[in-house]
Every structure is written in structure tokens, then in C-alpha cells.
Amino acid sequence: MLHFQITANDGAARTGELRVKAGVVHTPAFMPVGTLGTVKAMTPEELREVGAEIVLANTYHLHLRPGEQVVENLGGLHSFMHWEGPILTDSGGYQVFSLSALNTVEEQGVHFRSHLDGSALFLSPESAVGIQEALGSDIMMCLDHVLALPAQEADLEDAVARTGRWAKRCLEARRGAQALFGIVQGGTSQTLRHRSAEEICALGFDGHALGGLSVGEAPQQMYDTVAFTVPLLPPQRPRYLMGSGEPGDLLAAIACGVDMFDCVLPTRNARNGSLYTRHGKISIKQARYREDPAPLEESCPCPTCRNYSRAYLRHLYVSSEILSMRLNTYHNLYFFLDLMRQARGAIAAGRFAAFAADFLAAFNSGKVVA
Amino acid sequence: MLHFQITANDGAARTGELRVKAGVVHTPAFMPVGTLGTVKAMTPEELREVGAEIVLANTYHLHLRPGEQVVENLGGLHSFMHWEGPILTDSGGYQVFSLSALNTVEEQGVHFRSHLDGSALFLSPESAVGIQEALGSDIMMCLDHVLALPAQEADLEDAVARTGRWAKRCLEARRGAQALFGIVQGGTSQTLRHRSAEEICALGFDGHALGGLSVGEAPQQMYDTVAFTVPLLPPQRPRYLMGSGEPGDLLAAIACGVDMFDCVLPTRNARNGSLYTRHGKISIKQARYREDPAPLEESCPCPTCRNYSRAYLRHLYVSSEILSMRLNTYHNLYFFLDLMRQARGAIAAGRFAAFAADFLAAFNSGKVVA
Numbered sequence: 187m188l189h190f191q192i193t194a195n196d197g198a199a200r201t202g203e204l205r206v207k208a209g210v211v212h213t214p215a216f217m218p219v220g221t222l223g224t225v226k227a228m229t230p231e232e233l234r235e236v237g238a239e240i241v242l243a244n245t246y247h248l249h250l251r252p253g254e255q256v257v258e259n260l261g262g263l264h265s266f267m268h269w270e271g272p273i274l275t276d277s278g279g280y281q282v283f284s285l286s287a288l289n290t291v292e293e294q295g296v297h298f299r300s301h302l303d304g305s306a307l308f309l310s311p312e313s314a315v316g317i318q319e320a321l322g323s324d325i326m327m328c329l330d331h332v333l334a335l336p337a338q339e340a341d342l343e344d345a346v347a348r349t350g351r352w353a354k355r356c357l358e359a360r361r362g363a364q365a366l367f368g369i370v371q372g373g374t375s376q377t378l379r380h381r382s383a384e385e386i387c388a389l390g391f392d393g394h395a396l397g398g399l400s401v402g403e404a405p406q407q408m409y410d411t412v413a414f415t416v417p418l419l420p421p422q423r424p425r426y427l428m429g430s431g432e433p434g435d436l437l438a439a440i441a442c443g444v445d446m447f448d449c450v451l452p453t454r455n456a457r458n459g460s461l462y463t464r465h466g467k468i469s470i471k472q473a474r475y476r477e478d479p480a481p482l483e484e485s486c487p488c489p490t491c492r493n494y495s496r497a498y499l500r501h502l503y504v505s506s507e508i509l510s511m512r513l514n515t516y517h518n519l520y521f522f523l524d525l526m527r528q529a530r531g532a533i534a535a536g537r538f539a540a541f542a543a544d545f546l547a548a549f550n551s552g553k554v555v556a
Numbered sequence: 557m558l559h560f561q562i563t564a565n566d567g568a569a570r571t572g573e574l575r576v577k578a579g580v581v582h583t584p585a586f587m588p589v590g591t592l593g594t595v596k597a598m599t600p601e602e603l604r605e606v607g608a609e610i611v612l613a614n615t616y617h618l619h620l621r622p623g624e625q626v627v628e629n630l631g632g633l634h635s636f637m638h639w640e641g642p643i644l645t646d647s648g649g650y651q652v653f654s655l656s657a658l659n660t661v662e663e664q665g666v667h668f669r670s671h672l673d674g675s676a677l678f679l680s681p682e683s684a685v686g687i688q689e690a691l692g693s694d695i696m697m698c699l700d701h702v703l704a705l706p707a708q709e710a711d712l713e714d715a716v717a718r719t720g721r722w723a724k725r726c727l728e729a730r731r732g733a734q735a736l737f738g739i740v741q742g743g744t745s746q747t748l749r750h751r752s753a754e755e756i757c758a759l760g761f762d763g764h765a766l767g768g769l770s771v772g773e774a775p776q777q778m779y780d781t782v783a784f785t786v787p788l789l790p791p792q793r794p795r796y797l798m799g800s801g802e803p804g805d806l807l808a809a810i811a812c813g814v815d816m817f818d819c820v821l822p823t824r825n826a827r828n829g830s831l832y833t834r835h836g837k838i839s840i841k842q843a844r845y846r847e848d849p850a851p852l853e854e855s856c857p858c859p860t861c862r863n864y865s866r867a868y869l870r871h872l873y874v875s876s877e878i879l880s881m882r883l884n885t886y887h888n889l890y891f892f893l894d895l896m897r898q899a900r901g902a903i904a905a906g907r908f909a910a911f912a913a914d915f916l917a918a919f920n921s922g923k924v925v926a
Contacts, residue, residue, distance in 0.1 A: 397742055497626060508597040
């Protein structure tokens with residue numbers, strides 16, 4: 187169902203291969219987010235081109251539209267969205283946080299009102315697994331209880347305990363051969379992260395995730411929590427930091443031994459005209475690019491940079507053209523997936539720390555301003 | 557500057573090759589509309605794939621955004637938009653009709669208020685040519701006076717006369733080697749079309765267009781006007797029917813001897829979920845397609861039809877996903893450009909009338925409903 191082999195270690199960082207039925211994922215890996223069964227503005231062929239080996243899709247959103255039964259009747263999510271590679275589905279736990287105004291958590295599960303039409307829906311550990319099995323993803327996630335930070339210690343304790351009980355129920359609910367990852371909660375509390383990691387890792391999941399981060403805490407608190415928690419997870423299983431995605435976040439977590447990431451930043455920022463370069467982010471709408479004949483990034487081999495000027499990218503953006511979202515998304519995803527490729531190479535060569543330091547020095551140099 | 561060679565005649569229909577500096581266009585040709593220097597949702601590579609050999613861009617819109625000076629400074633429109641093939645630019649005359657609430661026509665030219673911010677701009681025959689020369693298109697269009705139909709005979713007479721005077725001024729204003737087409741006006745009046753055709757064709761343009769159609773008249777009136785006017789245009793020059801684009805319009809006009817077309821229908825309809833098939837148009841949002849595993853069109857070799865189900869296309873459309881606009885646009889353009897390929901082949905084989913009759917019988921069969 188899931189095989190994970192580490193091929194090189196460099197300090198706590200590691201690179202490896204994660205195999206599921208749909209294919210091989212080289213780690214550290216970044217998963218583009220395909221909320222509704224499409225990574226916004228991209229075709230699956232383009233995802234392959236930029237180097238994506240696995241994509242993430244959202245259980246909550248696909249349950250609402252088009253519904254997992256539709257997807258299952260059409261042969262599962264791979265066939266439905268024409269992406270033959272590995273797919274990880276989240277559980278809806280993140281929407282407990284992001285749509286907190288629209289849900290209430292109780293021991294049995296989470297009552298949502300649909301963000302589309304207000305209709306009632308109920309997500310339990312069992313139904314979250316059932317939906318993911320119907321979708322047919324390669325890696326499923328347990329339903330967890332995610333709180334916004336800062337949170338009261340008592341609330342965090344309660345969420346950690348519930349996440350543990352739900353994790354057991356998810357495991358018991360699984361019927362097929364899809365991999366299932368457990369999620370460690372606990373906010374920024376070392377005590378609670380320790381307790382949650384012990385509890386979750388004892389259950390025998392195929393991999394382990396750090397959840398409940400990038401939900402309001404300061405970056406340094408997130409880094410500290412990752413650095414503290416990762417060593418508590420068994421090294422022979424893949425480790426997944428959920429929802430964090432600035433390049434500095436990825437490199438810091440890789441240094442700690444994290445293997446998998448997902449984030450909407452490259453795709454969402456692209457649609458907002460915020461574009462990643464080696465020397466920082468560019469806001470392409472700025473007037474300074476009005477007649478700029480240079481590519482977005484001189485050294486970038488992606489088609490956006492090979493074929494178009496900053497002036498044209500600005501024109502498309504200020505004109506709200508669809509091609510703007512396409513070209514920007516392509517470039518940003520290329521940037522993130524190339525960063526992962528470089529990180530894997532640096533780990534294999536035993537020079538990850540130097541690579542990360544050099545990358546961040548350039549990225550934070552202020553040579554370009556967002 | 558422009559060479560046009562007819563390679564086969566079939567009744568009044570003809571097929572040929574139109575050569576400009578940027579390349580060869582096989583006629584009859586359909587020009588996808590790239591208003592702001594991008595055919596919405598498509599890359600230039602995809603335009604090539606679907607069989608486009610020439611695209612249209614809009615002088616009025618590019619004058620406002622990003623401005624022809626920006627385009628010229630960046631090496632011209634081909635380089636700016638990364639489309640190396642032929643480009644035809646309209647003159648802004650169509651916007652005299654489509655933005656009639658925002659402009660006033662006088663002998664010197666047209667005063668517009670920008671549809672974006674209300675700022676004043678003035679388009680004369682001379683400035684329309686000057687803008688098109690700065691853009692660097694292969695084929696420029698004269699500024700003409702387009703009226704909505706039905707119109708008063710006296711107003712049509714006035715517009716025909718002005719279009720003639722402006723045509724002379726456009727020719728005199730031309731400084732470079734770009735081709736320039738004259739436009740015949742006159743509403744649905746045979747007298748006025750005759751007068752306009754004589755006047756325009758005497759001036760020595762590189763090609764001739766039928767303007768002022770698809771602006772409110774009934775389809776049969778449009779067909780009758782095309783059938784009456786086309787024989788008045790010299791056969792050795794290309795003939796262009798502006799802005800008409802339903803498949804029936806194209807085939808009827810080709811039968812009369814028209815060589816070139818442009819229309820937003822395939823691209824705009826695509827974005828609205830209206831998709832062309834051999835058996836008529838499909839509205840992909842309909843509930844009947846919710847779990848339909850079939851491709852949009854079984855026999856269509858385009859990637860949209862090869863890789864995706866109607867159910868997925870419906871899901872993307874109702875979810876307002878960008879990929880919906882991409883896949884739909886690709887298919888509709890493929891459909892239109894394939895229709896042109898088939899028409900050219902049928903003319904060369906001397907069986908155009910039978911081809912058109914068969915095509916329209918299937919297309920209007922009512923087997924699918926819009």
C-alpha cells in the first residue's frame with residue numbers, strides 16, 4: 187500500500203522514495219493543491235512538466251461538489267481528473283479551522299453548514315475515511331481537530347485527545363488498501379505535541395503529519411514546533427508538514443527531517459500576481475514592469491520565462507486575462523518544484539545546510555520587492 | 557506585403573493561400589479573436605495545435621491597454637504576445653457600433669470615452685492606421701463607420717459615404733509595408749452595398765471586407781447581403797466577412813466565395829459552457845451530464861475529448877474552475893478550425909455543397925439540445 191525508502195541522510199534531512207500504487211514520489215516532495223480535483227489553471231500534463239509527482243485534493247470540497255459517489259461512479263479521482271500519479275486527500279479537518287464559523291465539533295464528528303448553500307453536512311472519522319475511499323486517493327488523512335492559534339491550553343488538550351480518539355476510529359474504519367496517515371496536534375505546546383506524537387505513532391499509521399500549524403502562530407513558533415516534534419516521529423515513515431509553504435518554511439522543515447508538503451501559496455499567489463524569483467517575490471502589477479522587456483527570471487527555463495516579458499505578464503494581469511493565471515501558476519509551481527529538486531540533490535550530496543543558507547540569502551536579499 | 561493565390565474553385569467557393577511576412581494562411585480561414593493580445597484561456601502553442609494560422613487583435617482595446625507604444629517598444633505584437641504567425645488587427649470601427657453609447661462620429665474621426673475609465677480618446681482614419689502600424693500587424697483594417705441594424709436609409713448612406721472617404725485617408729496614411737483591407741458597408745441595402753463596393757474596390761486595397769453585418773439583422777438578411785455583395789468584390793483579392801461566426805454563417809459565406817472570418821463565438825461560448833459538437837451545441841452545465849462518462853464528442857480527437865468526461869467538464873464549469881475555460885475553449889476552437897480544414901478539403905475535391913449540406917443536417921438535427 188505504501189513503501190518508503192530513505193536513500194540519503196544529511197544531518198536530520200533526508201531524501202527518499204515513496205511508492206504507492208499510482209507511482210513513485212521523490213521526497214522531499216511538494217504537493218500542489220487541487221481542491222476540487224483540478225490544480226487551478228493547470229492541466230495534469232503541465233503538472234508533470236513542472237515536476238509534480240503527487241497532488242492533494244480536498245475531501246470536504248469534493249464531498250460537496252461533485253460528491254464522492256459521482257467520482258467513484260466515474261472510476262475514481264485519478265480517472266475523473268485525468269491525473270494518473272499519486273493523490274493525497276485531506277480529511278476535512280483543516281476546514282474545521284478554516285470554516286470554523288460554519289461548523290461545530292462534537293465527539294461523534296463535525297457538523298458543517300455548506301459554504302456554498304448553507305445545507306447541513308456531517309463529517310465523522312468514519313465518513314471522512316469512507317469519502318476518501320470512494321474518491322480512491324493513494325494516501326488518506328485522518329480526521330483531526332484543528333484549532334486556530336493562539337488557543338487556550340485546555341482547548342488544545344481537548345483537541346489533542348479528540349484527535350487521538352478519532353485517529354483510532356479512522357484506522358478501524360479503513361476497509362481497503364489505501365494508505366492512511368495519522369496527524370499530530372498540540373498547537374505550539376511541547377507537552378501536548380509530545381503527548382499527541384506518542385499516541386498517534388503508537389497506532390501504526392503509514393505516515394505521520396504535523397497538523398495545526400500555519401494557523402495563526404508566528405513563523406518562529408512554527409519552526410520551533412516542527413524542530414521539536416519531528417524527532418518524535420518514527421524515522422522510517424514519511425513525515426508530512428500540512429499547509430506550510432513559504433520557501434523558508436519548506437527548507438527549515440526539510441532540515442528537521444520533513445518529507446512532504448502542501449500549500450496553496452504558489453498557486454494562489456500566482457493568481458494574485460505575486461511571483462517567486464530567486465531574489466524574492468515580485469508583484470507583477472507594479473508600474474515599474476510596464477515596459478520591462480526582461481523575463482520574470484532570467485535564469486528560469488520555464489515557458490513563462492522563456493517566452494514572455496514582464497511587461498506582457500503585467501499587461502495580462504492588469505487586464506484580468508486567463509492566460510495571466512496560467513503563466514503565473516506555471517512559473518510559481520515550477521519554482522517550488524525546482525526548489526524541491528534542488529533540495530533533494532543537495533541532501534544526496536551532503537550539502538543541504540549550505541544550499542539552504544545560500545538559497546535563503548538570495549531569496550531574502552531584497553533585490554526585488556514584493 | 558500580401559500574396560493571395562487561389563488553388564481551387566468549387567462553384568463560387570474557393571480555397572487558397574494567403575501569404576504575408578509572418579507566414580501562410582490557408583483559406584477559407586477562421587481567425588480566433590485575441591482582443592488584448594491573447595486569445596482568452598489559450599497559449600499560442602495551443603492555437604497552433606488546434607490549427608489556427610492567423611489571429612485577430614483589437615486596435616481599440618490595445619490602444620487603451622497596454623498602449624501601442626508599449627507594444628512597439630517591446631518589439632511589436634508578435635513578439636509581445638509570443639505569436640509568430642500572421643496577425644490581423646481591426647481598426648476600432650466595430651467599437652463605433654459595440655460601444656455606441658460611448659462615442660460620437662464626426663467627419664474627422666470618432667470621439668470615444670474609454671469603457672475602462674471614461675477618459676477621452678479620438679480615433680481617426682490616420683490614427684487607426686498609425687496604431688496598427690505601431691502594433692505591427694500583418695493585415696490592417698480601415699476605420700469604417702458601422703451602424704447597428706435596422707438603420708435609416710439616410711444614415712446608412714451617410715455611413716457608406718464616410719466609410720469611403722475614410723478608406724482613402726487610411727490608404728494615404730499608410731507608411732509601411734503592412735497590408736491594408738478596405739471595408740464595404742451599406743447595411744442590407746443592395747443599392748448601398750453596390751455603391752460602397754464600387755467605391756472601395758476602386759481604391760486598390762490588398763483585400764476587401766464585408767463590414768456592418770451580424771449587427772442586428774436577421775440571419776437570412778445577412779446571408780442575402782453576403783450573396784449579393786461578394787460577387788462585387790474582385791476575385792483575385794481575399795474577401796473577409798467580419799464578425800460572423802456560427803457554423804451555418806461560415807458555410808453559407810464560404811459558398812459565396814468568402815475567404816476569411818473572425819468571431820468571438822467559439823471562445824466566448826466556451827467560457828459560458830456552450831460547446832460545439834457535430835450534432836449541435838451542448839450546454840455543459842445541464843444536470844443530465846452530472847454522471848455522464850462519455851467524452852463531449854466521441855469522434856473528436858482534441859485533448860478535451862480524449863482525456864475528460866462530460867461529467868468532469870460539468871463539474872469544472874459549475875465550480876467556475878479556470879480549467880473549465882481552458883478545456884472548453886480548446887475544444888470549441890478545434891471544432892471551428894477543423895470545420896475550416898474540412899471545408900478547404902471539400903472545395904479542393906469539388907464537393908463543397910454536399911459537404912456543407914451534410915454538416916448542417918447533422919448540426920441542426922436536434923440530437924443534442926443547447
